[in-house]
């Protein structure tokens with residue numbers, strides 16, 4: 001996740017298209033190898049080769065609609081990872097089964113379904129313990145993975161920048177570490193080469209070596225990431241020094257954040273009907289109607305039960321949101337459960353320390369929402385701006401609302417700036433609101449409204465201030 005600070009003077013429509021092309025061209029290869037660790041034998045790190053998958057969920061609370069939404073989202077995640085969902089089963093239970101996640105009767109049913117449909121993978125809608133994973137694989141006889149591993153796999157496929165790749169790998173290794181034993185055992189069972197039950201001497205030694213190697217790799221990644229964080233902070237510092245107000249576009253994955261950045265600034269970044277299309281943040285500059293500059297940053301989307309390893313690994317990127325002056329929280333108005341999604345987003349925002357930042361709620365995809373549902377949404381979010389990034393409806397209103405919500409320059413002053421300080425004049429134009437300009441012998445006399453920081457810089461040139 002790289003803070004990509006290219007501020008194109010013109011329109012760059014091809015950036016996103018090129019990204020998409022590259023992603024699709026890589027898909028087949030990446031799908032096979034994305035979670036493979038080159039320096040750890042693949043016996044321990046299974047590759048996610050998901051082709052025909054059956055989903056299983058346990059419905060413990062909420063309505064049947066909630067349970068179905070959750071499974072529908074899992075299906076979308078699985079499709080984003082490149083697999084075909086052939087069936088999905090939900091079991092009503094007070095809590096997941098400690099041994100096999102779903103109850104034993106359901107396990108048999110899943111096994112039958114898997115066999116009948118020729119599926120090769122089962123994906124559980126939750127995080128499985130290593131024990132549950134092994135027990136399920138043994139009983140169903142195909143590969144079993146959980147929601148966390150699936151999300152990690154998508155992130156691995158989509159990561160592009162050096163920082164993004166390192167962050168994903170760190171999250172994967174941390175997910176892997178406590179599961180090594182289980183996977184090692186399962187694999188040695190399959191390999192059948194280590195002498196059978198009770199003779200696991202060589203396996204144990206190898207396990208220790210692998211753990212050590214993974215720990216070393218984790219430490220190395222941490223060091224690399226720390227360096228990248230410094231670069232990011234330097235960039236951010238220079239932005240803060242110039243006090244250009246920053247807007248962060250945040251929201252649930254697939255809500256239309258990148259589409260909105262494109263609609264607002266003509267950025268031309270990748271938009272895809274896939275979850276987690278965006279992993280690298282992109283920042284674009286924009287100007288208010290009065291000509292004041294601000295930045296708009298597109299961010300990685302959130303999802304319910306975002307694996308905590310990912311939140312940890314992506315903390316430095318997510319913290320960029322926490323430094324914004326304004327969060328534009330994008331909500332997909334056409335989704336069956338927009339309130340639930342908004343809640344999940346607020347949880348992650350709180351986790352990265354961004355809960356205090358002013359939030360502007362934007363309900364997007366208005367073109368897909370039936371009039372009755374629009375009424376409901378308006379009563380759920382009376383202060384929201386309603387837009388369609390596709391049709392452009394409401395975008396002007398959104399721009400005005402953003403400008404309104406930005407920190408306002410409130411110090412009125414008149415300065416006389418010598419002609420050699422053209423830099424100060426342009427800073428005044430981009431950061432303050434210039435009300436009048438007059439040229440005289442010793443410089444330009446400018447009356448403007450500015451923020452406190454700029455007022456400080458101009459102190460030496462002030463003629464009048466109120």
Ligand SMILES: Nc1nc2c(ncn2[C@@H]2O[C@H](COP(=O)(O)OP(=O)(O)OP(=O)(O)O)[C@@H](O)[C@H]2O)c(=O)[nH]1
Pocket residue numbers: 251252253254255256257258259260270271272273274275276277278279300301302364365366367368387388389390391
């Ligand atoms: N009909 C309609 N579709 C939209 C609108 N805005 C976005 N979309 C579609 O929704 C999908 C997701 O859009 P993105 O802009 O990639 O969403 P995102 O929030 O950046 O998604 P991630 O980066 O994956 O988290 C794409 O297929 C868009 O074309 C809209 O206003 N109307």
Ligand SMILES: [Mg+2]
Pocket residue numbers: 257258259270271277278298
């Ligand atoms: Mg995006």
